[in-house]
Amino acid sequence: MPRENEGAVITRARLIWLYAVGRRVPVAVLVMVACAAGLRIALLWHWDTYGALQLPLIFETAAAVSIVATTADPFGEPERVAGRWLPFLRLAATVALTAAAVALLAAAGTGGHLAGGTLDVLRNVAGITGLGLLGAAVLGAGLSWTGPTGYLIAAVYALYTQWHPPALSTPWLWPARPPHDLGGATCAALVFAAGLVVITVRGARFRAGDAD
């Protein structure tokens, strides 16, 4: 490899690493690993129906908010002006972290009795992450957790109403829909896509104190 190309690769790798560290990506990955471990331990327990359905959703939401927390921008305007690779870095980091969260949680459920299976994990993590990304664009990354965590309560209640009618069956509350339900999956995908586009193009709203 010519020395110039080698230098460029090292520079890019360093840029990616600095971006990841600046956004606390390693901490987010650690949180996701902890979520996966927690889910694995929880699946060893004997739960009633509520617990079996609601526990994975809680861990999925925790993983999603840790992804969203990485959108906090520590530099603000100077970085936005100078960093032309920033949109791509934001897109790549978010997609990679979402994929990692899904993979880790799905792996944690392998061999256990994970309600809904991998499809459920994929749909829920993607959709709830999308909600958080939209929240980050509007409220700033610091308060972006309000959307996903509020949604968690609504979704847990929607799951509860499956046994206590009248059931909340709107596809916008996708965690309460079966894993193969097209409506729920579509809504989750739409929210994730919207969040991804907004966070790629605009980034999170900058607010002092969000990025620590």
Place this chain on the structure above:
Amino acid sequence: MTAATRAPSAARPRPAARRPGLPTLRLLRLELRHNAMAWLLPVVFALFWLVTYRKTMAMPPLWNVRAASLQTGIVADFAVPVTGAAAWMGSREARRRITDQVMITARSRWERLLVTWAATAIWAMLAYLGCLAAGYGVTAHQASGGGPLWWPAAVAAACVLLFCAVGFVAGAFLPSRFTAPLVAIAAFFVLALSTEPIHGSQSSWQVSPIVTGPWDAGVQAGVATFYPFQPDLSIAQVMFLAGLTVALLGVLALPAGSVGRALRAVAASCTVAGLLAAGTAVGLTGTGSMDAQGMLDIPALHDAAGDRPLAFTPVCGRTAIPVCLNPAYAAYLPATASALAPLLGELAGLPGAPARIVQEPVAYQQATGNSVALQLPRPAVSGPPVLPLVLPDQLGQPAMTAAQQANQVVTTYGPDLVADVIGDGHGASQAQNAVATGLMMAAGLRRLDVYQLPAGHAIPGRQPPTAPGGPDASRSPDVAPGTPAYAAAERFAALPSAVRHAWLGQHLAALRAGQLTLAQLP
């Protein structure tokens, strides 16, 4: 010089009179204006409406049911936003990198943090009081008996304060962008998890604030209606929640530099006292057991005066045989009385018919494992014949409308009322079965469409039907369409009511004795 030195010196400006507490109030005002909890109020109200308000207001307008539902629902709704907002506020100094700047201010770190916590708690409590006012206000308009239960409201309030403390301490000690969401989710996780280990009514885990009574019994409409509400569990819960809150707020003063030595000792004492209170509350809850009224009795906190039934004047319908309900259930009276009226009109005045039908409480008993047995009231042995009535709501069945309840009452009690008068049942003659069926037809009830009580429940002294909605084969096996008995039943039902009643008055004794045949029926 001398003159100059002797000249009166300019009067020193007198320091403004200090009003103790005023600077703290000003600080609190500033914190209230810049508090994240204020921005989360829409989230709180939206969750309350979606999760709690709609569900609670669809329940019967009984104070005990609504208060229990509001306690559980509000605790679940507030857990995430309040804990998260408090964590966000607790981590503010570190997030904004102003820890060193504010370190040199006149206020100690503990005092500053407490004021910020108080501002967060005030916003959270305002939201809570708004939600409570909505729930209790509507219930006050709809309920026909009893009054607001304030102990469940106090539990939820104490829980909201604890959420503030948990989040705030987490934010203050672990300031990070991840703290607020993760501690909020963890709070909800612990809350949801807290009911899993509950087994039986003597579980210490019932100290969890989402538990409103013996966990296995669930929210029972009949509880705290015929007997006063027993606040034993609520007292233990408030003690537990307040103890933890005080302990956590005391912990804020423990790091070096937070406060002077004396105050730190006070804070440490608060922490220890709070932990002791919380531990005591857990221990006390473990000594409780479910009483016959379906509430948790904790011996050390129990007031025996609360075991006496509440005195009330029942509300009665204007039916031939009066149907009387507890005033708290007055909303069900028109539908129930109207549904029973045709049948009661047929039976009134006949030997064996009750003089009154009166709503009674059910008795609760802890069964093996996590199940709860309900015992239905038995008819009084002496005095005028009174039929004890239990509404489906009292049996812990899913919420239903007044009309649905009335329909169930008729299908449950109708056949038994007729059987008591006619002597229908095992060993009865064909004539008895035919007359019983005819009476049910005349009253607009399908004789064979009998409601079955839930498993484990039975009207004392009677066998439940064999299958829900199916024929009661044990009672009148001969009366099926196409049989002579069925034809006689139809003939009897077609008679004018006065004629039927007069015939029964004359021939009931012979009919009950089995001396009449189908041919002798009118």
